[in-house]
Amino acid sequence: MVQFSVLVLLYNAKRPALEGTLRSILLQEDASYEIILADDGSQNDCLMWAEEYLKANGCRDYKVSTHENMGTVKNILLALTPAEGKYVKPLGTGDFFFDTHVLRDVWEAMEGQESVMCFGRMLGYDEGGQTHAVRLPNDLAAFYKQDKHRVKMNMIVHQHWVVGADNFYLREAFARYLQKLDGKVIYCEDMVQLFFFLEDVPVTYMERPLILYECASGVSTQRGSAAFKRMVKDLLEGFTVLKEDYPKDYYVNKGWRMALCQQTINRPLLAIRILLCDPGYYGMLFRTALQAKYYRVEGEGMLRELLHTGTDPRS
Numbered sequence: 001m002v003q004f005s006v007l008v009l010l011y012n013a014k015r016p017a018l019e020g021t022l023r024s025i026l027l028q029e030d031a032s033y034e035i036i037l038a039d040d041g042s043q044n045d046c047l048m049w050a051e052e053y054l055k056a057n058g059c060r061d062y063k064v065s066t067h068e069n070m071g072t073v074k075n076i077l078l079a080l081t082p083a084e085g086k087y088v089k090p091l092g093t094g095d096f097f098f099d100t101h102v103l104r105d106v107w108e109a110m111e112g113q114e115s116v117m118c119f120g121r122m123l124g125y126d127e128g129g130q131t132h133a134v135r136l137p138n139d140l141a142a143f144y145k146q147d148k149h150r151v152k153m154n155m156i157v158h159q160h161w162v163v164g165a166d167n168f169y170l171r172e173a174f175a176r177y178l179q180k181l182d183g184k185v186i187y188c189e190d191m192v193q194l195f196f197f198l199e200d201v202p203v204t205y206m207e208r209p210l211i212l213y214e215c216a217s218g219v220s221t222q223r224g225s226a227a228f229k230r231m232v233k234d235l236l237e238g239f240t241v242l243k244e245d246y247p248k249d250y251y252v253n254k255g256w257r258m259a260l261c262q263q264t265i266n267r268p269l270l271a272i273r274i275l276l277c278d279p280g281y282y283g284m285l286f287r288t289a290l291q292a293k294y295y296r297v298e299g300e301g302m303l304r305e306l307l308h309t310g311t312d313p314r315s
Contacts, residue, residue: 003107004033005085005171007076011039011069013046013093017214019053020306024096024212026057027302031103035062038079038090041069046093071186073178080175088171090189094214095165098123098301102210106168113204116173117196119166120206123297124215129307133295134213137162139287140294143205155197156251157258158281159235164190166211173201180241188234198246209297212306223265235259254278 006025010018025035035054039047047066054062065079076090087110089103097103110118122134137143138160142150155161167190177192185191196203222228239256246252257277264270274281 001032002034002085003031003087004103004168005036005080005083005088006033007036007038007079007083007088007090008050009038009040009072009075009090009092010042010046010050011075012042012044013049015046015049016307017094018046018050020096021091021093022050022053022057024302024306025091026054026059027100028097028103029100031101031107033103034083034085035059036079036083037062037064037066038075039064039066040072040075041067073181073185073187073189076189077175077178077182080171080178083171085171087168088174089168090164092165092214096212096302096306098209098212100302105206105208106210109204109206110168110170113202115202115204116170117193118168118204118206119162120208120210121295121297122163122166122211122213123209123300123303124213125303126215129303131300131303132215133292133297134163134215135288135291135295136160139284139291140205141287141291144294148200152197152251153280154284156194156255157278158284159255159258159262160284161190161193163213164188165213167193168210180245181238184237184241185234187230188238191234191238194238194242195245198242198249198251209301212301212303223267223270232259232262235262 008021008025025033037047037050047064054060063082065082067078080088087107106118109115123131124134125131137154138158139150139154142154173196174192177195178189180195181189181191236259239252239259242252243256258274261270261273261277264273
């Protein structure tokens with residue numbers, strides 16, 4: 001049995017970042033996996049680079065899913081068609097597995113708790129190689145305390161959910177809920193986790209770091225930018241789906257009102273609207289500011305060697 005299908009998400013990827021991502025996969029030990037190159041209509045040669053790198057390093061049984069540009073949700077769904085792993089890990093180029101036993105440890109955790117989703121700590125890094133802890137999801141102590149109400153408020157209402165780069169999924173559940181979003185949500189595949197929290201299915205949090213996360217300039221957070229508008233559109237479309245499936249749910253309806261606030265471009269006005277919608281949002285931010293220990297990551301894992309890839313991942 002294949003334990004993991006690792007979907008390498010390609011869209012005009014840069015070669016060094018792509019090779020670092022592939023190297024981090026090939027270095028995994030004590031776990032079975034398959035690699036699926038999921039190309040969303042790239043206009044450069046990143047798919048060719050990926051195949052060249054894998055072949056040069058002795059990996060010839062990878063799979064390829066390629067098509068015209070259709071967005072992240074559709075790209076993942078098409079890549080899931082040939083997938084055979086019990087679990088699936090979408091991995092964007094520039095994001096790396098933290099060390100050589102990530103897949104082994106996630107497998108043991110998800111199998112032990114029969115989880116549909118797993119996430120852990122992340123270490124962020126920038127173009128200059130500087131690192132920092134990633135404080136998402138907010139109010140991580142709620143997971144430690146297994147406070148379901150606080151978790152749902154943080155994830156669904158306040159919408160500070162787990163970063164998609166950090167998520168591992170049970171393939172069957174991931175595909176089923178992603179299909180609900182297909183055709184409406186284009187880019188935010190990580191919204192599937194809201195279904196899991198709403199239905200109280202097992203989600204595993206691991207205290208160890210799992211991902212080295214490339215932190216770019218954050219264009220999607222620049223209010224008024226085209227990327228930000230796409231994100232907000234996805235958010236509203238995703239909550240439309242949730243409202244159809246859970247029309248009377250307290251968290252969904254409150255989250256819908258919060259999502260409407262996110263259309264506001266002016267930041268002072270946004271702050272006022274959030275305060276009127278749910279003042280508990282600022283309580284969540286305050287608790288997060290006091291929880292540095294929950295996000296701390298010791299060491300840098302494989303970061304330095306992955307930023308300087310070679311031809312042989314085991315050299």
